[in-house]
Amino acid sequence: MSVDTPVPGSGAAAPPADREPDPRPRRRTDPGRTARGRFLRRVWRLHFYAGMIAGPVLLLLALTGVVILYTDPIQSVLHRDLFSVSERASTVDLDRQVASAVASIGDGAEVVSVTPPQAADRSTRVDVLRDGWDTARSVYVDPYTGTVLGSMKEGDDLVGLVNRLHGFLNNDAVTVPLPSLAHLVDPTNHPSAVVDIPLGSLVIEIVTVWTLVLAISGIYLWWPRRSEKGKRLFSVRWSKGGRVRWRDLHAVSGVGLAGILVAFVVSGMPWSDYWGEDWRAVASTVTPSAEPEYTSSPVTIGELDRFGRQIVWSDRDRAVAASDPTWTEGPATIDWDAVARIGREEGMVPGYSIFPPATSSQGGSALGAVTLVNHWPQRLDEQRTVFLDRFSGRTLGETTAADSGILARATDFGVNMHMGTQYGVVTRVAATLGCLLVVASLVTSYAMWWRRRPTGTAGLPRTSARRDTTHTRGSIGLVVIAALLAVVYPSFGLSVVAILVLDAGRQYFVARRRSRAAGEVLI
Template sequence: MTDDVSRPAVLSDRATDDANSAPPRADAALLRRIWRLHFWIGLFCAPALVVLACSGLIILYSQPLDSWLNRDLLVVTPGSQTVPLDDQIAAAQRRVGPDHDLDAVIPPAAADRATRVDFLPPGATGFPESENNLTQVFVDPYTGEVLGQRSELSGLVGWANQVHRLFGNDGPQLRLPSLGHLLDPDAYPEATIPVGIGNLWMELTAVWILVLLATGIYLWWPRAVEAAKPLLTVRWSRGGRVRWRDLHALVGVFIAVVVAGYVLSGLPWSRYWGENWRAFTTIVTPSAEVSTASIPESIPESTPATMGDYDRLGRRVAWADVDDPVYASQPTGLPRRLSFDDVDRVAKAERMLPGYAIIPPADDVEDGRPVYGSYAVVNAWPQRLSEQRTLYVDQFSGRTVAEATAAQDGALARATSFGVDMHMGNQFGWVTRLLATLVCVGVLTSVVTAALMLVNRRRANGTALPRRTGADGRLGGRAAAVLIVPAVVLGVLFPVFGLSLLIVLAVEAGWSRRRRTGGTDTAPPTPSSVTVDSSINP
């Protein structure tokens, strides 16, 4: 966030011989180490920050971008009468072939929009081995003509979603211990969680970004010895590295808290930490039971399926809904499944938001008897927390079997869903989206100014990399606690980060030992040299 780490130890901008104004050696050593930490983490995280900011901007405006780039698929000319929804689905099925399984139907969200029919392609591996890449078929609701098809993760918007999550669980995987299994083996029988390498790398990078933000704020924080350092202004007239340092610090401080919020709200998508967090929230603050319509005891209340079986990426299902059961339907007489048109009318009567998805029922057999699923009608996602709503419609009678909203979720699940909705730029409409846009631009500005500082630093002293100097002295107890306590807390909360930190410390210790045995270690400076050693100046 700022490379002006050495100002408490380097008085080049305001030379003084007053040794009493210099900070203690332990504080100078702490400041030096934090700057070196900030520098190296910045190099590690900068590529990810650029990728996340650029892909995030595309995702924020995915709807207008999609409408502009794929107008031939999404936009239609309104007519006087529509073709039955079931006929539209049949036309879409003929387009992809009988080997594709119907996943969901999204009726038009407006009069000039096409119907979208989602299919699972044959041989789709599915979650958790990989992320489903649905085949989307678009149908003109007024003529029944198929406008075309695409893979969900194709095109600019699909590419941005893949890049933003580093391709999720696709590719090599590791199996890591499950916190849910440790806390409640009955509810979470699997002892391990399969995690894609890309997904794990993104989780690790996200936590290191939190460290980057914290160290940047520490470096910016006002100190008495740095009274001349501007806090909320940029010294444009100074030019060079000073100008870029001031801009880097100013932008970083303004966006740091919001960026930290985006990082934390993005972690629930992480396969490993997100699954462990979901289990923790379910156990600590369980959701209230969803009230269901009166069902005879001879009929199961729910099916073996859950909402998570339909969509693990959160394209339609909110974060807190993935474990919700799909409730059962009650057959009467000669059961006949309702048409999609019938369910569409129920959804409109229940005032579901335009753009909702209708998921067909999945029937099963349990204990030798049939279990009939229900239609699930889910409000379009992303959404506001207040818009989180799923209807379970009896496939035979059309009555609402159950209704799930955010109100039934536990406190931690609601807080997580709120964070996810903020992350997606939807919770407070255009205000949230504008804030997210400014943050993405701010992140890119911070990376660019850091690169410019790096270039200027190299021009000034021949190398851009920080070197160990005598200023890296021993840390006092208070100074050491500033580093150790947050590291331990983050290591416990984020085990993958904790493991990476141990590796970093082991490498650092080995390198220090090698320097000492090689006789190249710098001798500790005198107290006075700490205050004027220009090599500390980044």
């Protein structure tokens, strides 16, 4: 029965004979309920589109992240012939091991770093760079015989491939000039007002922040409302089957994932080319690190990082200590064996790397010190870099996490959590669970979308033809959250503006098409 048809005996007047009854159902007259319903639908649309934007990249990052979390055990299995040795009574000098590694490469080889054996059954790793090479090669030597076991180019194995996929867009083939916020904060260390950022890196940065939107909107949709008394929050209705079961699976995995996902996003952003450098400038300016007690050279610790793995985040801008240029009582440079002995005396964590005295990338002799760096990734209390005079072997100074400012130290803590090392097995299990929950949440979301979409359509959320001018506390809160994220992550703000423009255009054309189909005139 039409809502415009008079009910017998009600006294309602019939519509005029010359006017057709309006077939459209009347809308609810409760403006508060309508506003809340519209806002809920708006959040659902936001969640849907955030999933479309971030989902594919999140899936790739989760699958590759699981492998990266277990880099050491995977490589120990895949490269057992290079990493493992038979323990014997005595070892040969480290200098002889390094010489064997250099000889295996040939003329023009330069030692980049040396990693003494991490355990009695492990080999010595010598990273060597040769003229004309873009990247170094790791040569593995038996510490008991000095025999070269073989070599491997950094990143040529399965783990290297996974690392490239994890940052697959992070290349500088196409760059975008962007204003440097770091220049405004710290113009001394960031002199350029405009920086060229790899387009792929910027895309990953934007997608990463949209992951926060995905998590926040998902929690809101899951959160029980007054009209949903008795709503199941942490259970799956297996007997229901179909879309209901998929929705419960998505909700449970998504809620379990939200906190871990936010932690992953926040701790991963310092690696980004654009926001990461801006954050480095802010952290070093607001909470500066302690001034070094040693004489500094022009070389920074970041210049020693030839592979992107050995140096902790907060140490990249620290200066390497300068060796005493007046020393004349000994050889030009202390030998590797002496450095390794001092490393043991200094209590360096087994698996640490030795970097020879470096020359500044700006050219000229830096007279930098020999640098010992604990293996990365590590725990915050294991973060340590020791400088030795290149002539005498005297310890010139050191840096630890305690020397970093509060913001830099918090960032390093987050990075260690991201890599699954801060609390050992517990952190790694939590990170693994997070990666698996990402996969589960994405699979269930795509299953829900596939089941609900009408056949032959994309199943995108419908847009109301009417313009909604009501404002609820939730909609205001949504705007505030978006504004805060845009301030903290400017690249996200640019993406929001672009999406709003595109969505406004889409809504206009959808409304126009619907009005034409209904025979109305769009004003």
